[in-house]
Amino acid sequence: MAQNIDWGSLGFGYVPTPYNVRCTYTNKAWGELRVCDTPEITLHISSAVLHYAQECFEGMKAFRGKDGKVRIFRIEDGGRRMQDSCRGIQMPELPLEKFVEAVKKVVELNADFIPPYGTGATLYLRPYMFGSSPVIGVKPAEEYQFRILCTPVGPYFKGGVKPISVRISDRDRAAPRGTGDIKAGLNYAMSLYNIVDAHNCGFAENIYLDPETHTYIEETGGANIIFVTKDGKLVTPKSDTILPSITRRSLVSVAKDYLGMEVEERKIHKDELKDFVECGLCGTAAVISPVGKITDHDKEYVFNGGNEMGPVMTKLYDTLTGMQMGRIPAPEGWIYEIK
Numbered sequence: 001m002a003q004n005i006d007w008g009s010l011g012f013g014y015v016p017t018p019y020n021v022r023c024t025y026t027n028k029a030w031g032e033l034r035v036c037d038t039p040e041i042t043l044h045i046s047s048a049v050l051h052y053a054q055e056c057f058e059g060m061k062a063f064r065g066k067d068g069k070v071r072i073f074r075i076e077d078g079g080r081r082m083q084d085s086c087r088g089i090q091m092p093e094l095p096l097e098k099f100v101e102a103v104k105k106v107v108e109l110n111a112d113f114i115p116p117y118g119t120g121a122t123l124y125l126r127p128y129m130f131g132s133s134p135v136i137g138v139k140p141a142e143e144y145q146f147r148i149l150c151t152p153v154g155p156y157f158k159g160g161v162k163p164i165s166v167r168i169s170d171r172d173r174a175a176p177r178g179t180g181d182i183k184a185g186l187n188y189a190m191s192l193y194n195i196v197d198a199h200n201c202g203f204a205e206n207i208y209l210d211p212e213t214h215t216y217i218e219e220t221g222g223a224n225i226i227f228v229t230k231d232g233k234l235v236t237p238k239s240d241t242i243l244p245s246i247t248r249r250s251l252v253s254v255a256k257d258y259l260g261m262e263v264e265e266r267k268i269h270k271d272e273l274k275d276f277v278e279c280g281l282c283g284t285a286a287v288i289s290p291v292g293k294i295t296d297h298d299k300e301y302v303f304n305g306g307n308e309m310g311p312v313m314t315k316l317y318d319t320l321t322g323m324q325m326g327r328i329p330a331p332e333g334w335i336y337e338i339k
């Protein structure tokens with residue numbers, strides 16, 4: 001029951017909500033959206049997803065503003081990226097209109113679970129798709145299930161905007177010319193050993209280097225990376241093996257168009273870490289999580305003193321969340337208002 005939730009102390013975990021929305025692909029066509037009030041899925045013992053991980057997903061959020069209205073951030077961009085992911089692992093694309101309708105529906109149906117303004121919590125939306133029909137040889141399924149669930153969440157990293165400590169990883173999350181640029185579950189399975197190891201070693205996340213030369217900064221297991229130079233430029237890695245983060249793309253626009261900053265999207269050699277004054281992880285779940293320290297084996301790089309979010313990250317954070325909460329007008333097409 002939504003009334004029993006202590007919104008301010010939510011972490012980033014699954015809290016049950018009453019409704020999810022489903023759609024099935026069979027006989028080479030997507031069916032109608034269906035609303036479901038049970039969380040279970042019944043699957044064939046030989047479903048493609050169970051052997052060969054034919055699955056992709058998205059992450060989005062709905063926000064309750066001070067004005068009581070509910071805003072969903074960049075729905076179409078999530079839908080388009082899901083189509084890119086589908087193409088990458090040979091799944092049928094869900095038409096954009098159907099995706100958008102499903103997102104709106106799941107938010108409207110679970111409106112009681114959209115956290116109140118000012119609690120720091122939001123409603124996280126998780127659309128996903130997987131191959132459900134039976135296979136035994138390595139090939140795509142013939143039938144697919146699309147689902148969208150939602151769950152109220154707090155900050156992705158413990159402590160919210162308190163700077164985190166991360167390490168440069170010795171392992172890779174993606175292969176050169178592989179699937180790093182799509183949001184397929186298989187990329188996250190690749191990272192599980194390493195995230196547990198990072199936590200055991202006292203780090204909140206792993207920073208992956210480019211998988212070909214292991215010299216350029218890529219991203220973390222669940223977020224892109226942004227840096228600020230001494231002269232106030234925003235710098236962020238450009239690479240074919242990272243996920244094109246919608247938050248990062250939004251922050252690039254915010255930096256250029258709202259804060260008048262210079263922005264560079266380019267390769268970043270790991271030796272450049274010493275030249276940056278601020279660092280943050282950005283993503284739907286992470287929002288902007290300031291990085292206080294990066295450990296690269298025997299070297300340590302501290303940003304903005306290590307203990308608090310720097311001035312540029314703070315401005316970016318306030319502007320982005322201001323748009324999401326309806327305090328600041330957002331560019332055309334970024335916000336869908338429910339009521």
Ligand code: PLP
Binds near residue numbers: 224243
């Ligand atoms: N990189 C990875 C590997 C992610 O899982 C995510 C999360 O979605 C991101 C980056 C950030 O992407 P977005 O801002 O679209 O949520």
Ligand code: COI
Binds near residue numbers: 058283
């Ligand atoms: C998101 O930010 O939406 C993601 O999917 C990242 C995940 C690690 C929670």
